[in-house]
Amino acid sequence: MARLTTDPTTTDRRPTDLVARVRRHNRSFGSTHVLREVDLDIRPGEFVALLGRSGCGKSTLLRSLTGLDPVPAGEVEVHGRTGVAFQEPRLLPWKSVRENVALALLNTEQRDRRHGLADETLAEVGLTEKHDAWPLQLSGGQAQRVSLARALVSNPELLLLDEPFSALDALTRIEMHQLVIELWRRHSMAILLVTHDVDEALALADRLLVLDQGRMSHAWEITIPRSDRAPSRPEIAGPRAEILTALGVKPTPPNPNRAAHSGRGAA
């Protein structure tokens, strides 16, 4: 029987519980079968990348986790709050940057604090100066930071990112990668990143999954030891940091909690 469960009130999970659990998820549009018997588990704090060719069903799967797409067959359970950022920032042009972020809290218990929380989250994504700006005054990278702030402001247990960097230039994309890693460390949320970009997935995620013509290809599931992530490989870390500095991209500062993270997902 089809089931979609979202439980945003759950806060007392045991560490072994899942933030998302998908079983035998099938989705068709007319005669086109998009998702076929898809299973997926996401653990708290885990960074999962979902790779696949265009049209294989990645966004459909992600939308079902947000509740934006129905689940006609199978089970999709999400425990905790979700935040989502898409390829296009999807900001309301008639609302200020602050209002765009605060909107995510309009129907929550945080409603009265929404503007203050929006300002705090905008500071976290490096947009302290832009609270009162209009979306049309922002660069593509800044608009995507606002979209990230809107996804984060409710402090979600699961952050869903649907190719959020693919329309950005290469340097802005690197800055956004660094920002997402910093935010992920700070907030300890799980992330599901949908991407076409294998290097991006290798650089960011703990675990890579491949969706192939609507089927989860578990033969290609890869767990990446944290020390093997591209930006931290000792042989390239130095030169890479120098090049980024030369190009004006601030390198990621060392992570004081690295030891705490390094066990998770490591082989």
Ligand SMILES: Nc1ncnc2c1ncn2[C@@H]1O[C@H](COP(=O)(O)OP(=O)(O)OP(=O)(O)O)[C@@H](O)[C@H]1O
């Ligand atoms: N609302 C819809 N109505 C009809 N067909 C749809 C709908 N949403 C998605 N599809 C179809 O489902 C298939 C999978 O779409 P989906 O957007 O999930 O793929 P994707 O892997 O995310 O692709 P891309 O990487 O290009 O974004 C496509 O053939 C698409 O045309």
